[in-house]
Amino acid sequence: MVSEIRDRRFSGGYHCPHCSSDRVVRYGNYRKRKRYLCRSCRKTFTDLTSTALHYIHDKEKFVHAAKLMLSGATLEKTTKKTGISIPLPLAGGTKCLIS
Numbered sequence: 001m002v003s004e005i006r007d008r009r010f011s012g013g014y015h016c017p018h019c020s021s022d023r024v025v026r027y028g029n030y031r032k033r034k035r036y037l038c039r040s041c042r043k044t045f046t047d048l049t050s051t052a053l054h055y056i057h058d059k060e061k062f063v064h065a066a067k068l069m070l071s072g073a074t075l076e077k078t079t080k081k082t083g084i085s086i087p088l089p090l091a092g093g094t095k096c097l098i099s
């Protein structure tokens with residue numbers, strides 16, 4: 001899942017989510033994610049920085065919920081099946097993130 005997001009997000013080459021610079025280098029790891037350093041603004045980021053998944057702790061549950069919703073399940077049904085509550089703005093973003 002994360003690799004899919006990384007492939008789509010950085011398909012045109014790595015760029016900084018903070019300043020959009022392409023002067024980006026690998027900078028070790030952060031919480032099992034590849035970490036990068038922007039040489040322009042000196043900020044670091046991971047594959048998920050500035051994505052909806054960055055703020056979600058149980059990513060597997062979120063992916064399960066997203067798949068349910070993409071298959072046509074309502075927000076209420078998805079919440080009951082997965083046991084998680086997806087804020088409405090994120091629910092809309094889920095389709096953008098996965099499709």
Ligand SMILES: [Zn+2]
Binds near residue numbers: 016020021041
């Ligand atoms: Zn930057």
